[in-house]
Amino acid sequence: MFHPQRKRPLPPHPQTVAVVTAPQGAAWGDIQRTLTQRYPGLRVLLSPATVQGRQAAGSIASAIARVQRDGRAEVVILARGGGASEDLECFNDERVVRAIATCTIPIIAGIGHQRDETLADLAADAVAHTPTAAAQMAVPTLASLYQQHRDRVAALQTAVERRFLYIRSHLERLRQRLEKLPQTSVSLQRANQKCQMLRQQLAAIDPHAVLQRGYAVVRLPDGAIVRQANTITPGQKLLIRFGDGQAKVIVTEIITPSQPPTSK
Structure with a gap:
């Protein structure tokens, strides 16, 4: 006890x-x-x-x-x-x-x-x-309770002020970042313009686009591209690629720029 x-x-x-x-x-x-x-x-x-x-x-x-x-x-x-x-x-x-x-x-x-x-x-x-x-x-004495209450109020006020200062500082940093956004937008716009220009350049040299304009690609049966007329011979089989399809042909005559075509 x-x-x-x-x-x-x-x-x-x-x-x-x-x-x-x-x-x-x-x-x-x-x-x-x-x-x-x-x-x-x-x-x-x-x-x-x-x-x-x-x-x-x-x-x-x-x-x-x-x-x-x-x-x-x-x-x-x-x-x-x-x-x-x-x-x-x-x-x-x-x-x-x-x-x-x-x-x-x-x-x-x-x-x-x-x-x-x-x-x-x-x-x-x-x-x-x-x-x-x-x-x-x-x-306890009522006076001590009043003092404890005042101390708690003061501590709460201090905590709120610290929180307010922190939030205000955070908002200031956000404001500074927002002020920089116009410069970032200009840089982004310039980058987009450059990408568009590169896209147009790529489209201009796209082989398929060239074929769509009336050009053709001549290939040997093994797939090699024919770049000169003197590399082929009459009777040789070739594959011609157009914009909308392909054609298989047989060479009947080789014509050079100094030689007019033969009339048949």
């Missing part, structure tokens, strides 16, 4: 706090005053108990169980003001220790003075050796 691993964490911003103490004791007044100053608007529930005498142990255990059944509290303060060691004996009772250990709600023990220590302190999830210190441990 005293092992550190079973200690439960305290809620950082509780909205409801239960207090187990004597309603007529000074501890209850100190706790109310401290909670009101630190965290205005907090809901405080009192589970009254006898904190001294023979009936105290059973009363404290019952008060803790009452808070457990109610279920509204997020943290419990078990408190008693200072006194003689005999007055705090009820906090060493097994019933109180077991009630603290089995409670599902975190419990802060604020019993006696700094020098006092009880088994209830060892079983509690957190220990503050006075009721006032227990109240301070239970809730």
